[in-house]
Amino acid sequence: AQTVTQSQPEMSVQEAETVTLSCTYDTSESDYYLFWYKQPPSRQMILVIRQEAYKQQNATENRFSVNFQKAAKSFSLKISDSQLGDAAMYFCAYRRGEGSYGKLTFGQGTILTVHP
Amino acid sequence: DAGVIQSPRHEVTEMGQEVTLRCKPISGHNSLFWYRQTMMRGLELLIYFNNNVPIDDSGMPEDRFSAKMPNASFSTLKIQPSEPRDSAVYFCASTSRVPDTQYFGPGTRLTVL
Numbered sequence: 001a002q003t004v005t006q007s008q009p010e011m012s013v014q015e016a017e018t019v020t021l022s023c024t025y026d027t028s029e030s031d032y033y034l035f036w037y038k039q040p041p042s043r044q045m046i047l048v049i050r051q052e053a054y055k056q057q058n059a060t061e062n063r064f065s066v067n068f069q070k071a072a073k074s075f076s077l078k079i080s081d082s083q084l085g086d087a088a089m090y091f092c093a094y095r096r097g098e099g100s101y102g103k104l105t106f107g108q109g110t111i112l113t114v115h116p
Numbered sequence: 117d118a119g120v121i122q123s124p125r126h127e128v129t130e131m132g133q134e135v136t137l138r139c140k141p142i143s144g145h146n147s148l149f150w151y152r153q154t155m156m157r158g159l160e161l162l163i164y165f166n167n168n169v170p171i172d173d174s175g176m177p178e179d180r181f182s183a184k185m186p187n188a189s190f191s192t193l194k195i196q197p198s199e200p201r202d203s204a205v206y207f208c209a210s211t212s213r214v215p216d217t218q219y220f221g222p223g224t225r226l227t228v229l
Contacts, residue, residue: 033216035217035218037220042222043153043205043222043223043225044220044222044223045207045209045220045223046220047217047218047219050216050217091159093218095216095218101147101164101166101171102147102149102164102211102212102213102216102218103147103149103161103164103172104149104161104218106158106159108158109158109159
């Protein structure tokens with residue numbers, strides 16, 4: 001079975017600085033997708049970024065980027081120029097390719113605090 | 117699109133009462149997921165449907181929990197009878213094959229007294 005591990009229960013960063021959240025996963029599949037979701041205090045789960053395993057290029061969405069290391073099964077999220085609104089719980093998630101019906105396996109989450 | 121719609125947003129009930137949570141997935145999405153989130157257990161997948169058919173309900177904690185999807189635009193999660201340990205935030209999410217991303221509703225915060 002696939003597992004997703006986020007080894008940092010909590011992280012903090014100063015406003016305008018850069019922070020990296022770690023995620024590792026275990027799978028024997030070659031076709032899969034990886035996601036980062038953000039859950040602010042409003043508790044809404046918001047997609048931050050996604051990465052297809054077959055793509056070597058790291059995904060980027062504005063201030064958010066990933067470091068996808070397929071051989072190491074690592075998928076970290078880098079937040080640049082951190083803003084107060086980035087404070088939230090961040091979840092890493094894995095999804096198999098074909099035949100999975102879209103089921104996600106989530107990590108335990110990392111609470112990010114942003115200091116002004 | 118309006119996104120995934122859940123109702124009610126908040127529910128407070130007494131132990132032993134029946135609770136029904138509702139979800140309307142994004143139009144065109146063919147998979148629907150029910151999750152439960154608590155401080156102790158984190159985010160748990162309860163059940164999911166594909167084309168209105170339940171695929172895996174192994175996450176449903178007890179027989180007190182049941183879920184239905186009578187059509188492509190509506191699903192319910194029912195708890196009968198409810199217990200205080202059922203207090204949690206319940207999320208519904210939906211996805212399609214393309215672009216494979218799962219979108220979440222705003223959640224229902226359930227409190228069982």
